[in-house]
Amino acid sequence: MSDRDDATGGGFGYEETDGYGDEEGLSVSGAARPGSSPSPFGGERHPDPCSLVIFGVTGDLTHRKLIPALYDLGCHGVLPFGTTLVGYGRQELSDDDFRALMRQAIDDHYGAEVVDGALCDRILETPRYVQGQFDDADGYRRLGAALEELDGEGGRGNRMFYLATPPSQFPAIVGQLGAAGLARVGAYDAEHAAGKPVAGWTRLVVEKPFGRDLATAHDLNTIIAGVLDERQVYRIDHYLAKETVQNLLVLRFANGIFEPVWNRRYVDFVEITAAETLGVEHRGPYYEEAGALRDMITPHLIQLFSLVAMEPPVAFGADAVRDEKLKVLRAVRPIPSQSVSDWAVRAQYVQGVIAGESVPAYRAEERVATDSSTETYAALKLLVDNWRWQGVPFYLRTGKRLARRVTEIAIHFKRPPVLLFRDAEAGGGLQPNVLVLRVQPDEGFSLTIESKKPGHAVALQPVAMDYSYGVTLHELPFSAYETVLVDAMEGDMTLFTRGDQAEEAWRIVGPVLEAWAAKPERDSPIYEAGSWGPEAADALIARDGHTWRRPLKADDA
Numbered sequence: 210m211s212d213r214d215d216a217t218g219g220g221f222g223y224e225e226t227d228g229y230g231d232e233e234g235l236s237v238s239g240a241a242r243p244g245s246s247p248s249p250f251g252g253e254r255h256p257d258p259c260s261l262v263i264f265g266v267t268g269d270l271t272h273r274k275l276i277p278a279l280y281d282l283g284c285h286g287v288l289p290f291g292t293t294l295v296g297y298g299r300q301e302l303s304d305d306d307f308r309a310l311m312r313q314a315i316d317d318h319y320g321a322e323v324v325d326g327a328l329c330d331r332i333l334e335t336p337r338y339v340q341g342q343f344d345d346a347d348g349y350r351r352l353g354a355a356l357e358e359l360d361g362e363g364g365r366g367n368r369m370f371y372l373a374t375p376p377s378q379f380p381a382i383v384g385q386l387g388a389a390g391l392a393r394v395g396a397y398d399a400e401h402a403a404g405k406p407v408a409g410w411t412r413l414v415v416e417k418p419f420g421r422d423l424a425t426a427h428d429l430n431t432i433i434a435g436v437l438d439e440r441q442v443y444r445i446d447h448y449l450a451k452e453t454v455q456n457l458l459v460l461r462f463a464n465g466i467f468e469p470v471w472n473r474r475y476v477d478f479v480e481i482t483a484a485e486t487l488g489v490e491h492r493g494p495y496y497e498e499a500g501a502l503r504d505m506i507t508p509h510l511i512q513l514f515s516l517v518a519m520e521p522p523v524a525f526g527a528d529a530v531r532d533e534k535l536k537v538l539r540a541v542r543p544i545p546s547q548s549v550s551d552w553a554v555r556a557q558y559v560q561g562v563i564a565g566e567s568v569p570a571y572r573a574e575e576r577v578a579t580d581s582s583t584e585t586y587a588a589l590k591l592l593v594d595n596w597r598w599q600g601v602p603f604y605l606r607t608g609k610r611l612a613r614r615v616t617e618i619a620i621h622f623k624r625p626p627v628l629l630f631r632d633a634e635a636g637g638g639l640q641p642n643v644l645v646l647r648v649q650p651d652e653g654f655s656l657t658i659e660s661k662k663p664g665h666a667v668a669l670q671p672v673a674m675d676y677s678y679g680v681t682l683h684e685l686p687f688s689a690y691e692t693v694l695v696d697a698m699e700g701d702m703t704l705f706t707r708g709d710q711a712e713e714a715w716r717i718v719g720p721v722l723e724a725w726a727a728k729p730e731r732d733s734p735i736y737e738a739g740s741w742g743p744e745a746a747d748a749l750i751a752r753d754g755h756t757w758r759r760p761l762k763a764d765d766a
């Protein structure tokens with residue numbers, strides 16, 4: 210029994226899970242916003258009502274992310290009237306139990322005292338719960354009957370199946386949806402032909418991780434393709450829904466000054482960092498299986514890389530953007546299996562100090578093997594064999610228990626080819642320009658440029674031209690989860706990973722996964738919690754004459 214098992218007072222509750230989907234970072238806003246506040250979607254979003262079928266309703270992901278996100282969308286008047294929650298799970302629950310459980314999730318997240326009860330009643334007006342095992346055909350027949358009843362009500366026949374279970378259940382659920390005739394193909398084409406929403410769509414939303422290597426991702430794609438059209442499948446990567454990540458496309462393609470220098474002639478190297486201060490917390494069993502390469506690099510950082518490196522799409526639409534991302538992923542030079550250590554570094558944290566507090570080693574974390582060889586840090590070097598990027602290294606790194614929580618993309622430009630300031634340089638050295646896109650926290654971007662220090666002598670100093678979202682927008686519009694939910698309800702696939710992209714990302718990391726699996730390094734390498742990672746990662750980038758940035762907060766710059 211987990212702590213929350215009896216939280217609702219009845220004989221039901223949240224399952225003890227493996228912590229899947231229980232990431233701190235996927236936060237929806239911590240405070241309930243008043244129902245009257247203007248929609249952050251600016252009134253431009255028109256998601257369709259639907260029956261939202263959640264698999265894994267008693268799990269942490271539903272409790273901590275999905276339901277609070279739905280409530281916040283309700284607060285902004287964005288959740289369409291007629292949307293009905295349908296839970297499918299293994300526990301015996303009545304519809305009322307289910308409603309109470311969802312209400313509990315909202316209260317837990319925002320605090321019962323500030324939650325708008327009338328709004329909750331509206332969102333949870335007629336929830337349905339269907340009990341069944343994930344591989345039990347009868348359960349899916351009952352689910353089908355419940356959905357048919359609801360089709361006649363507000364959802365207009367639209368159905369969204371959301372897989373919020375541990376990934377091992379995905380194949381069974383998809384297969385059963387197909388066998389029960391619930392995976393209806395069709396409305397998508399009609400919808401696009403008509404240029405407007407057509408009632409009766411079916412969509413599948415799949416959480417990460419999508420497989421654990423190329424073979425398993427391919428198998429899962431094949432199972433899905435056996436029952437649904439790719440255009441009905443929404444593979445979530447919440448990183449793509451982060452505001453600054455979306456802004457990257459605008460920055461690159463809506464400004465005249467960046468794209469002309471966005472290539473090997475001007476760019477020296479690119480760093481993509483996702484550093485966390487958190488450890489694995491209670492997600493031990495999941496993380497032991499995953500490790501940093503599978504958990505962060507393959508799904509998130511490779512996606513960020515593809516946005517930075519892709520060619521301009523012909524339109525800002527799902528197909529055009531995803532085609533370009535796929536092209537650049539395909540242009541990534543295969544990592545040679547015989548020299549993986551020149552391209553990739555792994556390490557695990559040992560005891561250290563973060564924000565003045567001593568934190569335990571990874572091997573001492575809850576439900577982690579005391580001799581675990583799972584990496585909690587991974588760094589990867591990628592080269593892209595195309596006209597734009599030939600010879601420009603992209604370095605990706607991520608780690609838990611690092612010195613600071615920061616996700617950023619840094620584009621390092623080449624030094625100017627002039628000797629003019631040789632003397633002036635002597636003081637501090639001429640710093641090449643760096644464009645930093647701060648994904649989180651302190652969302653925004655800054656460009657460092659050299660400038661003359663005031664005074665008689667010609668001395669140089671770098672200054673930053675900085676844009677911070679926090680200054681112009683007092684509140685960030687929405688969480689990544691709210692964005693992906695609304696996009697899926699609207700049928701906008703731009704931020705979702707296509708099946709071929711998911712496989713391509715696994716192809717890129719494949720040689721590293723194989724080399725690491727063949728040689729689990731029990732005694733190596735390590736890094737102290739609270740540091741910036743292992744020395745081997747410094748060496749990886751130093752071999753090319755570069756050093757990692759030590760990211761600062763905007764106001765420290």
Ligand code: BG6
Nearest residue numbers: 232233234235236485504505616
């Ligand atoms: C998840 C990973 O996908 O992303 C977690 O499974 C990680 O391990 C999380 O903590 C980070 O998300 P964010 O939004 O905080 O960067």
